[in-house]
Amino acid sequence: MAKEQILIVEDDEDIQQLVSFNLIKSGFHVLCAGNGEQGIRRLESEKIDCILLDLMLPGMNGIEFCRKVKNTPEYSSIPIIMLTAKGEEEDIISGLEHGADDYIPKPFSPKVLIARLKALLRRKGDSGEAEENAETIKIHELTIDSGRHEVQVGDVEIKLTMTEFSILALLAGRPGWVFSRQQIIDAVRGYDYMVTPRAIDVQVFGLRKKLGTAGEYIETVRGIGYRFSD
Amino acid sequence: MAKEQILIVEDDEDIQQLVSFNLIKSGFHVLCAGNGEQGIRRLESEKIDCILLDLMLPGMNGIEFCRKVKNTPEYSSIPIIMLTAKGEEEDIISGLEHGADDYIPKPFSPKVLIARLKALLRRKGDSGEAEENAETIKIHELTIDSGRHEVQVGDVEIKLTMTEFSILALLAGRPGWVFSRQQIIDAVRGYDYMVTPRAIDVQVFGLRKKLGTAGEYIETVRGIGYRFSD
């Protein structure tokens, strides 16, 4: 997976540096903004995966920033973690009310920060992909159960590897739709995964073999890619 | 369904407020008590659907409160979620032994709290008033008693550690379902607990060893995680 970009909106330079240092050390890309206006501008120009937001800001305050982000459809799904000082309970509540996803009370240890950040991104990631996961796909005599990672042809269970399973689930999830080899790679291994497209052919070959006659549902579209027949 | 009434027993006002706010936002009715005695009085005067209980309380402590509630037939079916600080593992076990239904380690995010609470109420709701004990899982020759933290293979009792027990209960609670290592960590240690996923392998190894032949029910799903066979 590509490095995630984190936007820090914080006016105190020391904290900004501290946080930024730790994030970079943990493998994130970091952008900084010293106030709300600058933060918004950063959002406009870059793809941000998560915002770390100090509530006490000069100019536009944290709550306002939070509201603005969450009210902009384009950014509303970006998770926000508030960094809050003691005695800002009022603001914490207000922030959560305006759509912030979590808060970390100051002083916080870098470890806690990283842990929470990762947890949040993980949760976002899960629910994001879950949309494609129609729990159980039934098509022709095939049953594809994502929850148990199991495929059946009729009543016979077929043992598939992770990649084979993912490809089958992808194709069968949209019968009739043609996927290019690159699309399959992107979906199954993530963008920025570098392989020869031909690797997919080998996977499809194995898949067809294991599925037996049902393997014929996986059709080759010459010059384009593969699809599952409907 | 009518709004569910939640009783918060917690002496720290900040936390009380924060939790209460989030519960209200999620559509619950909330009552608060600053200590155990007050909590009992609330129970007497109102119909409570779930109790959120801080273990560190002035006066009557959390465990005692827990015991009292669970020993009163009238209240014994009310689920209790403990809010526990780090380093209270002893108390967690003790609490679970005295009938608490779940625990959430501090610091917790409001979202996690809500999620767990809803999950618990759903479980209680499913089994209904009819079946009091949804706490014991029986599968194959295994008996897993969450209430008293005990596992038996046939008639032989197996001594498991907290973590091993939780993992087993999680997997066996949904046979056939595949859990990723990360899901197991989130469920067992709380969502922002940072460990290598491989720590789960080691736990599973120990678990299989202790369970003997029954350990074979814990299946490895290569590339994904583990599951309990059904």
Place this chain on the structure above:
DNA sequence: GTTATTCGTTACAATGTTTTAACCTAAAAA
């Protein structure tokens, strides 16, 4: 304080999976 327990980490070997590259065949284009 000392000892025992639990849990996370790391290292290594064993095993399984995925990619590559090669060659072969079938379909389209010339």
Place this chain on the structure above:
DNA sequence: TTTTTAGGTTAAAACATTGTAACGAATAAC
């Protein structure tokens, strides 16, 4: 028909995942 191109098939190499043991830190029990 011949040439070109895309896809099928296979084996070997590269890579990833898992089981397992050993170590160490943190905590609880003595």
